[in-house]
Amino acid sequence: MVVVDKVKVTVDSARVIEAEMLTPKSFATFGSVFSADEQIQDAEKTSANQGTATKLLKVAPVINNSEQAPSGRMATANWNIFRSYPPNHLMTKDGDTVSYLARVLERHPYTTQTFIPMGLDAHQIGFLVICAPNDTAHGNLPDYRRARAFLCRGDQSVTYGVGTWHAPMVALGPGYHLDFAVLVHENGVPNEDCEEVLYEPGFHVSYVV
Numbered sequence: 001m002v003v004v005d006k007v008k009v010t011v012d013s014a015r016v017i018e019a020e021m022l023t024p025k026s027f028a029t030f031g032s033v034f035s036a037d038e039q040i041q042d043a044e045k046t047s048a049n050q051g052t053a054t055k056l057l058k059v060a061p062v063i064n065n066s067e068q069a070p071s072g073r074m075a076t077a078n079w080n081i082f083r084s085y086p087p088n089h090l091m092t093k094d095g096d097t098v099s100y101l102a103r104v105l106e107r108h109p110y111t112t113q114t115f116i117p118m119g120l121d122a123h124q125i126g127f128l129v130i131c132a133p134n135d136t137a138h139g140n141l142p143d144y145r146r147a148r149a150f151l152c153r154g155d156q157s158v159t160y161g162v163g164t165w166h167a168p169m170v171a172l173g174p175g176y177h178l179d180f181a182v183l184v185h186e187n188g189v190p191n192e193d194c195e196e197v198l199y200e201p202g203f204h205v206s207y208v209v
């Protein structure tokens with residue numbers, strides 16, 4: 001995978017991406033979703049815990065391709081906690097429309113990354129996920145013009161596919177912080193664990209509260 005770390009891109013900030021609701025189908029281009037209410041009907045499943053649980057099987061992958069990394073350093077699976085604070089400095093509000101200024105897209109070239117919110121009410125919309133396809137025709141950078149944004153509920157999680165461009169997690173508040181349990185493989189080599197593309201002034205994502 002071509003390293004594009006810390007590339008700076010000047011963009012027309014006038015373009016606005018309207019966020020849509022996260023569903024397993026809407027997010028399929030970028031990765032996988034835990035959304036049991038929408039998946040339990042059709043998922044491959046078994047009974048578990050002495051019949052007190054329904055186990056939905058293999059809903060999201062956990063992938064570690066770090067053997068392909070130039071350093072040769074194998075990554076290990078880590079559960080990290082992200083205590084995410086609403087990026088109010090990047091948000092403006094006009095009536096019931098909020099605009100978020102996205103200034104970074106990043107990817108994990110060799111591993112999936114899963115964010116599982118903790119402490120949100122099941123149906124509270126609590127975080128915003130932004131992804132963009134890879135632009136193989138332009139140096140493997142994100143095709144930010146085709147970025148999409150997803151409003152996510154407390155009973156949903158996202159798994160970014162290997163090398164999928166995404167914005168740093170956006171906690172929507174209100175409130176002081178939102179904790180996520182995050183599963184990722186890391187080998188400690190900076191631009192093998194994470195590559196970032198920086199946008200100036202950035203592009204806007206809007207959603208209605």
Ligand SMILES: NC(=O)N[C@@H](O)C(=O)O
Nearest residue numbers: 106113168184193194196
């Ligand atoms: N930039 C940044 O912290 N990205 C995280 O997804 C990470 O853990 O790499």
